[in-house]
Amino acid sequence: MTRRSRSPRPAGRAGRLQRLRPWLLLACGVALAFGLASFFLLDARVRAQFGQTQWRLPAHVYTQPLELYPGAALTPAAVRAHLQSVGYRAVERVAEPGQYRFEGARLQLHTRAFHYPDGPESAQRLEVRFAGDSIAAVTGPRGASALARVQPQRIGSVFPGRQEDRLLVRLDEVPRFLLEGLIAVEDQDFRDHAGIQPSAVLRALLANLRAGRTVQGGSTLTQQLVKNFFLSPEQTLGRKFTEALMALSLEWHYSKDQILAAYLNEVYLGQDGRRSIHGVGLGARHWFNRPVSELQLHEAALLIGLIKGPSWYHPREHPERARDRRDTVLRVMARMGVVSRERARAAMRQPLGVVSRDEVRLAEYPAYLDLVREQLGRDYREEDLRSGGLRVFTWLDPRVQRAAEAAVDGRHGGLGADSGLQVAAVVAERDSGAVLALVGDREPRRPGFNRALSARRPVGSLIKPVVYLTALRRPDDYTLASRVNDDPLRVELGGGRTWEPQNHDDEFRGEMLLIDALVDSRNVATARLGLELGLDAVGRNLRRLGVAPARTLVPADLLGSLSLTPLQVTRLYQTIAAGGFDAPLRTIAAVHDADGGSLRRYGLSVEQVLPATATFLLGHALEQVAERGTGRALGWLLPDRRVAGKTGTTNDLRDSWFAGYDSRHVATVWVGRDDSAPAGLSGSAGALRIWADMMRRIPAPARPPQVPAGITWAHIDPVTGLQVSRQCPDSRRLPFIEGSRPARTRGCGGVIGGKQS
Amino acid sequence: MNARAILWLPLAGALAAAGCATAPEGPMDADRAEPAATTVEEDGTVRHSVPNRAVALLWDRAERARKDGRIEDALGSLERALRLSPDDPVLWSRVAELRLRQGEYAVAENLAAKSNALAGEQRLLRYRNWLLIAEARERRGDPEGAEQARAEAEQYGGP
Numbered sequence: 001m002t003r004r005s006r007s008p009r010p011a012g013r014a015g016r017l018q019r020l021r022p023w024l025l026l027a028c029g030v031a032l033a034f035g036l037a038s039f040f041l042l043d044a045r046v047r048a049q050f051g052q053t054q055w056r057l058p059a060h061v062y063t064q065p066l067e068l069y070p071g072a073a074l075t076p077a078a079v080r081a082h083l084q085s086v087g088y089r090a091v092e093r094v095a096e097p098g099q100y101r102f103e104g105a106r107l108q109l110h111t112r113a114f115h116y117p118d119g120p121e122s123a124q125r126l127e128v129r130f131a132g133d134s135i136a137a138v139t140g141p142r143g144a145s146a147l148a149r150v151q152p153q154r155i156g157s158v159f160p161g162r163q164e165d166r167l168l169v170r171l172d173e174v175p176r177f178l179l180e181g182l183i184a185v186e187d188q189d190f191r192d193h194a195g196i197q198p199s200a201v202l203r204a205l206l207a208n209l210r211a212g213r214t215v216q217g218g219s220t221l222t223q224q225l226v227k228n229f230f231l232s233p234e235q236t237l238g239r240k241f242t243e244a245l246m247a248l249s250l251e252w253h254y255s256k257d258q259i260l261a262a263y264l265n266e267v268y269l270g271q272d273g274r275r276s277i278h279g280v281g282l283g284a285r286h287w288f289n290r291p292v293s294e295l296q297l298h299e300a301a302l303l304i305g306l307i308k309g310p311s312w313y314h315p316r317e318h319p320e321r322a323r324d325r326r327d328t329v330l331r332v333m334a335r336m337g338v339v340s341r342e343r344a345r346a347a348m349r350q351p352l353g354v355v356s357r358d359e360v361r362l363a364e365y366p367a368y369l370d371l372v373r374e375q376l377g378r379d380y381r382e383e384d385l386r387s388g389g390l391r392v393f394t395w396l397d398p399r400v401q402r403a404a405e406a407a408v409d410g411r412h413g414g415l416g417a418d419s420g421l422q423v424a425a426v427v428a429e430r431d432s433g434a435v436l437a438l439v440g441d442r443e444p445r446r447p448g449f450n451r452a453l454s455a456r457r458p459v460g461s462l463i464k465p466v467v468y469l470t471a472l473r474r475p476d477d478y479t480l481a482s483r484v485n486d487d488p489l490r491v492e493l494g495g496g497r498t499w500e501p502q503n504h505d506d507e508f509r510g511e512m513l514l515i516d517a518l519v520d521s522r523n524v525a526t527a528r529l530g531l532e533l534g535l536d537a538v539g540r541n542l543r544r545l546g547v548a549p550a551r552t553l554v555p556a557d558l559l560g561s562l563s564l565t566p567l568q569v570t571r572l573y574q575t576i577a578a579g580g581f582d583a584p585l586r587t588i589a590a591v592h593d594a595d596g597g598s599l600r601r602y603g604l605s606v607e608q609v610l611p612a613t614a615t616f617l618l619g620h621a622l623e624q625v626a627e628r629g630t631g632r633a634l635g636w637l638l639p640d641r642r643v644a645g646k647t648g649t650t651n652d653l654r655d656s657w658f659a660g661y662d663s664r665h666v667a668t669v670w671v672g673r674d675d676s677a678p679a680g681l682s683g684s685a686g687a688l689r690i691w692a693d694m695m696r697r698i699p700a701p702a703r704p705p706q707v708p709a710g711i712t713w714a715h716i717d718p719v720t721g722l723q724v725s726r727q728c729p730d731s732r733r734l735p736f737i738e739g740s741r742p743a744r745t746r747g748c749g750g751v752i753g754g755k756q757s
Numbered sequence: 758m759n760a761r762a763i764l765w766l767p768l769a770g771a772l773a774a775a776g777c778a779t780a781p782e783g784p785m786d787a788d789r790a791e792p793a794a795t796t797v798e799e800d801g802t803v804r805h806s807v808p809n810r811a812v813a814l815l816w817d818r819a820e821r822a823r824k825d826g827r828i829e830d831a832l833g834s835l836e837r838a839l840r841l842s843p844d845d846p847v848l849w850s851r852v853a854e855l856r857l858r859q860g861e862y863a864v865a866e867n868l869a870a871k872s873n874a875l876a877g878e879q880r881l882l883r884y885r886n887w888l889l890i891a892e893a894r895e896r897r898g899d900p901e902g903a904e905q906a907r908a909e910a911e912q913y914g915g916p
Contacts, residue, residue, distance in 0.1 A: 069811030069841055118833030138811070145810035147818075431843045431871075579874050581867070601829060604836050604852060607867050612874045664843065706844060706875045709883070 042242065043249040049230065050250065055265065057389030057594055058163050061372065062152040063396040064589075065116060068128055069148070072135045073699035076102060078399055079128070083109075085153045085363075085398065087289035097123040098294050105130040112291065114151040117393040117590035117601065124148070133699070153398055156364040158373045159386050162274045167281035168389075168594065171261045173293045174280060177339055178300040179260065184336035185304050185329055187221040190260075195222045195251035196244045222247040225263045269303065270310045272361065277310075287315065289355045297339060298347035302326040302354075315354040322352060366447035367440035368396050371567075372587045374453075379600065380591070389594030394587050395434035400427050400665075403697035404437040405444040407690045408669075421681075422674055424451035425694065426570040426585075427667040432604055433574055433583030436665070449674075452566045457655045457672060460560035461521045461630075462569060462648035463542075465576060465618055467530040467558055468518050470541045472614040474533075475740035480515040480617055481714075481721035486525035491555050499555050501527045504649070513721050515734065518621045519629035521647065523559050530558035544609045545572045546582055560648060569659050570668040576618060577644070577661035579708065580610030612708035613737045619644055619705055620735050626660065634660075637692035642702040647688055652678045656686030664700040667691060707735070714741045717748060724748050807845065812838045819851070828855050846875040846882055853889050857896075866893040884913035 066082045068074070083100055088109075091099045097112040107128040114121055126148050129137045140146035157163065171179070183190045189197060197220055204218025219227070226246045231239060250259060268276060269283035277286045280303060284292040287306075288299050295303070305325035306313055315322035327348045334344035372394055376385060384390060408423045425439040440450035449455075471478035486509040491499040501523045503509075508524060517525035530538055535553040542549060547568055549557070564572075567585065575582040583606045590601045622644035626634045630647045645660015656671040656679055671686040672679045679686065715731040717724045721742055724731050728748035736742075807813050815838035822831035832855050839848050853868035869886040876882045887910035894902035 067811075067837075067841065070809040072841075118830065118837065145814065147811055147814045429840070429843070432840070434840075579871075581871050581874070598829075601833065603832060603856075604839065605864050605867075606871050607863075608870045608874075703844065706877060708874050709876075 038242075039245055039249075042246050043252075045230065046226075046246050046249045047253055050254065050262070055166060055168065055389060055594075056164060056387035057168070058157050058159065058165055058387065059376075059385045059390040059392050060167075061155050061158055061369065061392045061394060063155055063394060063398050065114075065152045066150040067148075068126070068135060068138050068150065070135055070137050070145075073133060073701075074130075074135050075133050076105065076107065076130050079107065079150075082150060082153070082398070084359075086151050087285070087360075088112075088150075094125070096294065098290065109148075109150075111148065111150055115391075115592070115596045116149070116151075117592070117598070120596065121149075152393065154362060155394075155396065156362045156366075156369060157275075158369055158376060158392070159382070163276070163386075164278050165272075165275045165282055166265055166277075166279035167285060168265050169261075169279065169281035169292050171257055171264070173291070174264060175293065175295055175300060177297055177333065178280065178292070178295060178303065179264075180336075180338040181300060181304050181329060181333045182264075182307075183221070183260075184338050185332050186224070186307065188336070190221050191256060193220055193222075193251075195247035195249075196220060219243075220247065221263050222250055222259055225259060225266055226250060228266050228268065229262070267307055268310060269306050270314070272357070275362075286360055287354050289360050296347075296350075296353070297343060298326065298330070298350040299353050301329040301333065301347060302352060305329045315352050316357065319352055319354075322354075326352070363398070364445050364447075365396060365401060365438070367444065367450050367452055368394070368401065368435070368438040368587065370440070370450045370453055371435065371438060375587050376591075390599070391592040391594070391596070393589040393591070395429070395436060395589055396587070397436040400698050401437040401439075403427075404439045404694050406697065407694035408439055408442055408444065420673055420677075421671060421679060421686075422451060422455075423690065424455060424566040424670045425668065425690070426452050426566050427665055427694070427698070428570055428574060428585055430574065430577045430661055430664055430666045431581070431583065431606070433571075433585050433606075434589070435585050435587045451670065454565060455670070455674075456563040456565050457670060457676075458561055458650045459564050459569060459657060460648035460650040460655060461523075462564075462646055462657050462659055463557070463560040463562060464518060464521065464526050465622065465646055466542050466545065466572075467526055467533070467538055468514065468621065469576075469610070469614060469618050470533045470538050471514065471529060472617045472737075473541070473611065475614070475737040478514060479736055479740050479742065480513070480621060480734045481716045481736075481742050482514040483511050483721050484514050484517050484525045484529050485511055486517065486522045486528075489524050489528050491527075491531065493555070501556075501559060513716075513718060515621045515624065516718075519624045521625075521630045527555065527558050531555060541610075542572075544582075545575050546609075547572055560650065566668045566670045569657070569670075570666060573645075573659045573661060573668065574666045575609060576615060576622070577666045578606070579612050579619070579705070580608055580615035581606040582609045583607075613710045616705065616708055616711055617735055617737065622646060622660070631658070631660070631688060633688060634692055637689070638696055640702060641695070641700070642704065643695065645691070653680050654678050656681040656688075658687040658691040660691065662695065662700040663703045663705075665695070665698060667694065669694070710738050711735050712738050712741060716742065717745070720745070807838075807842065809841070812842050812845070812848075815841075816848075823855065828859060831855055844875055846872040846877075846879065849875065850882060850886055850889070853886070857889060857893055860896075862893040862897045866890050866897075869893070880913045884910050887913065 066079070080102065088098050088100050091101055094101050094108045094110050097110050099110050101108045109126045109128060111124050111126065113123045124146065125141050126146055127139050128135060138146050138148050200218045200220070223243050226243050230246055231243060265279040265281065267280065268278055270277040270286055272286060277283055280292050283303050284290050284295050287303065288295065302315060302322060305322070305328065308325070313322045313325045330344040330347050333339050334341045372392065376392065380390070404425045404427055408425060421442065423439065423442050426435065427437040428435045438452050440452040441448065488508055489501060493499055503523050504521070509522065512522070512525065535555070538558065539549060539553045547564060549562060571585050574585065586602055588602050591599045593599055625631045626643050626645055631645055634643055641662060643660055643662045645658060648655065648657030654672055654676050657669070659668040661667070669687040669691040671681055671690065713733055713735055714723045715726045715728065716722070716734050717728065718730050718732055722745040723742050724745060725748065731748070807816060815834045819831040819834035819838070822834060832852060835848055835852050839845065839852070842848065849868055849872035853865045853872060856868060857865035869889040873883055873886045876886065887906050891903045891906035891910065894906055
C-alpha cells in the first residue's frame with residue numbers, strides 16, 4: 001500500500017527508486033528471513049537448553065550419616081557436634097524438623113527428611129537416651145524403639161575450582177511468602193504478562209532518563225532468568241532485543257510455575273571463595289544454614305533483597321545496608337498483601353539471623369577427596385562429576401577424621417615441634433574395608449602431596465607378618481611354638497656380595513619360639529625363617545594380601561626394604577585383621593543422580609585370600625606384639641582396649657610406622673621426612689604414639705576375635721615349645737591348627753630353663 | 758530354575774534352625790524394659806538374636822524387602838545392620854544368599870565363607886553356609902567343588 005501510494009512521484013527519483021526496488025525488497029526479505037531465522041534459532045535454543053538438564057551442578061559429596069542406635073559409642077558432645085555441622089538448631093521446645101534439645105543425658109530431636117543412599121526417609125521425632133559414653137535407647141513418638149540417623153554433612157567438591165553451586169529445590173518446598181514476596185518485589189505482574197512488559201520497560205526508561213543513570217531494571221522475572229540463563233551480562237540494545245525474544249519464547253513453551261522454579265534455582269545470591277552461590281536452596285543454606293523450607297519470614301525477605309546485589313547488600317560485611325534492604329522488602333510484602341502489616345513489623349524487629357561463614361563453609365578433606373576422585377574416576381567421566389549434579393555418598397566418618405587430624409596435630413604432642421616431620425594416616429572399617437579417614441599431610445586441610453596415597457616408603461618390620469604367615473600356612477612344618485634361630489646369619493648374594501642382617505639391639509638370642517621372634521621383631525630369626533620358606537613363597541603371600549611387588553624379592557625385602565604406601569599397608573593389614581578376608585578399601589557407598597535416582601550402590605564384597613586358621617594364629621601373635629612386644633606401650637596408652645599390630649622402623653630411623661587393628665578398625669600411621677633423612681623416631685616412638693592417640697579417640701568394643709573352626713589350644717613350655725600341663729608356672733596357652741599341636745612332654749619340660757616343678 | 762526352587766526350601770529350614778541355635782546375646786543397651794531383641798517371621802520359624810533393637814528393626818525391614826523381591830533394598834538394610842554389628846554371622850549369611858540370588862556367585866561364596874568364619878559353634882548356620890557355597894559353585898560350573906562343599910555341609914548335619 002505504502003509503495004503504491006508513493007508511485008506517482010517525480011520521474012527522476014521514481015526511476016531511481018524503480019531501479020532500487022528489487023534491492024530494497026531483497027534487503028527487506030533478507031532482514032525478515034534473518035529475523036525469523038534468529039527467532040527460530042533462539043526459540044530452538046530456549047527449548048533445547050531449558051528443557052534438558054538445566055543446571056550445571058558440581059557433584060555433591062557427602063560424609064556418612066550419623067547412626068543413632070542403642071549401644072553406639074557416641075557421647076552427647078559427639079552427637080551435638082554432628083547436629084551443628086548439619087545446621088540443626090538448639091531450641092527450648094522441639095516442634096519442627098531440624099531442631100533439638102539436650103536435657104542432661106536426654107536428647108529431644110526432630111530429624112529432617114533426607115534422601116539417603118538406600119532411599120528417602122521422612123522427618124521423625126525422636127528421643128535419645130545416653131548412658132555414659134554411649135547411647136542407651138532411641139525411641140520414637142509412641143515410645144517404640146526407632147531406627148534413626150541424622151543426615152550426612154556435605155563436604156568440599158571433588159573438583160575444586162571456580163564453579164557455580166546450587167541445591168535444587170522444588171516449588172512445593174519453598175515457603176509461600178518467599179514466592180509471593182519475590183513476585184511482589186521483582187515483578188508484580190508476573191502471573192499475567194507474556195514474558196515482557198513494555199509498560200514496565202517504558203516506566204524504567206523514563207525513570208532512568210530522569211535520574212541520568214540506571215535506577216530501574218524493568219525486566220520481568222522471565223527476562224532476568226533469560227539473561228542469567230542464556231546470555232552474558234553485557235547490556236546492549238541488541239542484547240535487550242534477544243532477551244525479549246527469548247523471554248517470549250520461554251513463556252510460550254513453559255508454564256509460569258516452571259519459569260518461577262527455574263528462577264528460584266538460578267538466581268545468584270552470593271559468593272563463597274571461588275564457589276558462587278546460586279538458587280534459594282543453597283542461598284538458604286549459605287546464609288542461614290537451613291533448608292529453604294525452614295526459612296522464616298525475615299530470612300526469606302533478606303534472601304529476596306539480596307537478589308538486587310549480593311555483594312552490595314552482603315549481610316556479613318554490610319549488615320546495616322542488608323537490614324535496610326530486608327525491611328524495604330518486608331514493607332513491599334505488606335503493601336502488596338503478601339503478609340499482614342503486623343507480621344512484617346514483627347519480622348523487622350528480628351535480627352538478620354545470618355550464620356557465620358565458618359558454620360557453612362564446606363569442610364575440606366583434600367586427602368580423602370583425592371581417593372574419592374580416583375575411585376569415582378573408574379566409573380564416571382570428569383564432565384559428569386563437574387556438572388552432572390551427581391550425589392556421591394562416601395564412607396568418610398567426620399568423627400574418625402577429626403580424631404586422626406587431632407592425633408597428628410603437633411600441638412597435641414603428635415609430631416612435636418619438628419616442622420620437618422611429615423605424617424600420613426589411614427583408618428578403615430576392619431571387615432568392610434570402608435575408608436573412614438585419611439590424612440596425607442601434617443596440616444591435614446592443606447591440599448597437595450598426599451602421602452597416604454602417594455608416598456612409597458620402605459616398610460621395615462611391617463612386612464614381617466607376611467613371612468610368619470607363610471610359615472603358619474604350613475602347619476605340618478611350623479606352628480607358633482616352632483623353634484627358630486636368631487644366631488648370626490650370613491647370606492651369599494652372588495657376585496662376591498654378602499648380606500648379614502643385624503637385630504635392632506645388636507644382639508643374637510639363639511633359639512627361640514617362632515611367636516617370640518615376631519613379638520620381639522627379631523630381624524635375623526625372621527630372615528633365616530624367610531629364606532628357609534623361600535622368597536617365592538613369601539612373595540606369593542604378599543600378592544595374596546593385595547601387594548604386587550614391582551620386582552622379584554631379594555633377601556633384604558624380608559626385613560622390609562620393600563616400599564609401600566600407607567594405603568597399601570592398610571590393605572595388607574585389613575586382610576589379616578579380618579581373618580583372611582580381603583575387602584577393597586573403598587570410599588564410595590553409593591552414587592545418585594541429581595533427581596535422587598540410584599545410579600550405583602557399591603555393595604559389600606569380600607574375598608577370602610587366606611585360610612582363617614593360619615590368619616588367626618598370626619593375629620594372636622600380633623596381639624602379643626601389642627601386649628608384650630615392640631608395641632607394648634599400647635598397654636598403657638590404650639588400656640582396656642583389645643588391639644593388635646606391628647611396628648616398623650627403617651635403617652637410621654628414617655621411617656616410623658605402625659599398622660594395627662581393633663575389633664572394628666584397621667589403621668596405619670607413617671611418620672618420616674619427605675627427603676628420607678633420618679627422622680630420629682622408631683616405630684614404637686613416633687607412629688605408635690600417634691596411632692594410639694588416634695584410636696583412643698575412636699572407641700570400639702573390646703571383643704576377642706572369633707576363633708574359627710579348626711583351632712585348638714595347648715599349653716606350651718616357652719623354651720622347648722613342647723606341650724606341658726597347664727599347671728606349669730611359665731606355660732603359655734597358644735592356638736594351633738588342628739593336628740599340629742606339638743608333642744606332649746612329662747613334667748614342665750623346661751630342662752634348659754631349669755624350671756621343673 | 759527347579760533346582761534353585763528346591764534349594765531355597767532346605768536353606769530356609771536350615772536358617773530357621775540355625776537361628777534357634779544362636780545363643781541369645783543380651784541387649785547391649787541398658788534398656789531392660791524392652792523385650793529381648795529378637796525377630797520372628799510370620800510363620801514363626803526364623804529367629805535371629807541380635808545385639809540391639811536397631812539391628813532387629815533393620816533385619817525386619819530387610820525381610821520385608823526380600824519377600825517383596827526388592828533385593829537391593831534388602832541388601833541395603835542388611836549392610837546397614839552389618840555396620841552396627843559386623844560380627845553377626847547370620848547377617849553375613851543372608852547377604853550371601855541375596856547375592857547368590859543376584860547371580861553374583863563368587864561374591865556369594867566368599868560372603869558365606871565369611872559367615873562361617875564368624876559362626877563359632879553355630880553348626881546349623883555352618884550347614885546352611887556350606888549349602889550356599891555348594892550352590893554358588895554349582896552355578897559357576899564347578900561340580901566337584903560343589904560336591905566338596907556338600908560333603909562339608911553334611912559334617913554339620915541337616916535340619
